[in-house]
Amino acid sequence: MRVAIQGTRGAFSEAAARLQWPDMETVSCREVGDVVTAVREGRAEAGCLAIENTLVGSVTPTYDLLQYAFGDGDLHLSREIRLPVHHSIMGLAGARLDQITKVLSHPVALGQCRIWLGRQLPNVTLVNAWDTAGSAEIVAREADPTQAAICARHAADAYGLTVIEDRIEDDPTNQTRFLTFTAQPAGGPVDESIPRKTSLIVWTDHRPGMLAAVLQAFAARGVNLTSLQSRPERSTPWTYRFYFDVEGGSEDPRLAEALESIEALASRIVILGSYTAWQGEGAVVSQAAPRPPHLRAKPDLPLFDRRQHPAGTVVTVGSVQIGGDRPVIIAGPCSVESQEMILQTAQAVAASGADMLRGGAFKPRTSPYDFQGLGAKGLKLLAEAREQTGLPVVTEVMGWEEVPLVARYADMLQIGARNMQNFALLRAAGRSGKPILLKRGGGATIEEWLHAAEYILSSGNPNVVLCERGIRTFERATRHTLDLNAVALVRERTHLPVLADPSHAAGVRSIVPALALAGLAAGAQGVIVEVHPDPDHAMSDGDQSLDFRAFAELAARIRGSAPVMPRSGSPAPVTIA
Ligand code: PEP
Ligand code: MN
Helix, strand or coil, X not given: CEEEEEXXXXXXXXXHHHHHCCCCEEEEECCHHHHHHHHHXXXXXXXXXXXXXXXXXXXXXXXXXXXXXXXXXXXXXXXXXXXXXXXXXXXXXXXXXXXXXXEEECHXXXXXXXXXXXXXXXXXXXXXXXXXXXXXXXXXXXCCCCEEXXXXXXHHHHHCCEEEECCCCCCCCCEEEEEEEECCCCCCXXXXXXXXXXXXXXXXXXXXXXXXXXXXXXXXXXXXEEEEEEEXXXXXXXXXXXXEEEECCCCCHHHHHHHHHHHHHCCEEEEEEEEECCCCCCCCCCCCCCCCHHXXXXXXXXXXXXXXXXXXCCEEECCEEECCCCCEEEEECCECCCHHHHHHHHHHHHHCCCCEEECECCCCCCCCCCCCCCCHHHHHHHHHHHHHHCCCEEEECCCHHHHHHHHHHCCEEEECHHHCCCHHHHHHHHHCCCCEEEECCCCCCHHHHHHHHHHHHHCCCCCEEEEECCECCCCCCCCXXXXXXXXXXXXXXXXXXXXXXHHHHHCXXXXXXXXXXXXXXXXXXXXXXXXXXXXXXXXXXXXXXXXXXXXXXXXXXXXXXXXXXXXXXXXXXXXXX
């Protein structure tokens, strides 16, 4: 096997390529472009290119070559290789540091030894050579005792030089990443158990949000990005192309879908290819997202079905268990309004026996002119309230793009009634790794509600808690009607824990305690209740919010009453439509 590398015998590219092809014959090339040409012209069967270094960053000549090399599909990316890079300084036999006036190496290698050179040899002339090992060869050939080379230690033996000092790189973790490629395609089926990566170049229109939209095409499908680099477009000043490396092969259905959507969105896309990701030391084995449910075999029973876990599922949030014998009490304001009010409310509900704190930072409001919540600031205040009281926090997330933000601060994510069938949000919740509180839509059937839960479960998240919060009926005297039938029936049909939200069902605070107790009597395994320090002046849902005293009385009654109603009867089968 002849493998083209930039550099000569003893170069780091050679050491990298040898990890893949131990018996290779080295075809030495002067420039990275020559490596590609050598393989194209049949002087080598494969090539190896340095693409990135952990100390100095991207190897820009390689980036600038990628489209020319791999954009036509005649050469095939093969593997990603990471090589620890340790540099030594070497000179003629007997050379001493104080004699050296000139140091030669590849500019990238000189860049990796800047600190040592600055300290030890502040006055020497640094000379850019075409290659690290090539600089050792020059020092040996010119036999000038005032010259030294920086390269890999083993090059000293190859060129008969003496090592003056070892491991002079700026950081001991120094590594370079290489891409290997071949003239022939790999052939044979792709082994799905071996992690792959895909590289591509994207050009976007110069309009707000275009790059974000490309990133979102990956994010929405749970595709992990490992590198993003921009390079100037040479013939069109001040415009850029973007290089992406993502996890997964282009045959992975999630990535294929993302690429299709980017193709439709971007002004241009070039897929450079898919290749085997580095699997040696330091490899990050990120959990591959499961195949999309519609491309998997349909389960015999829906994942939510009680028969999947006849004993019932207990969802743990912090130290709180939802779905056990003890009813869970979640309390707090509709919206986080200020630091003072959330801390005061958190302290009050904790003192009265609440298990968790609720509070909205992102609020779904009927009118766009109403208070929309404090957003990210509200999340930070909720985290502060958790610090002070120890109560885990549940808060609403309204859009799939905000899942990572909300998940960073909250212990549990709430999907609100208005978003119960926001499928992109349900999928993102499934990937979030956080327990989900899924409220029933005001106009949703039990069947629709359970299938919304199935979206989250089938995206890989088993921690779903259902919450009945009232449905729209002909009755206008209350905001909604708490559907106790649904509470009792859903307890039979699913193993997932079920809560009742009497506040949004009632809309008026006087009947909230009665509905809370009724929900528990129907089988709810806990309640979520709105509580405000001054309900008449709340910025949202004041009419249905309890003050601290009314909440304390309700909590005492719940704690004094019987444990959660056992589930009764055998479940009627639910089929996935
Ligand atoms: C809330 O919990 O404040 C809320 C908006 O709930 P729902 O989605 O049930 O209306
Ligand atoms: Mn509310």
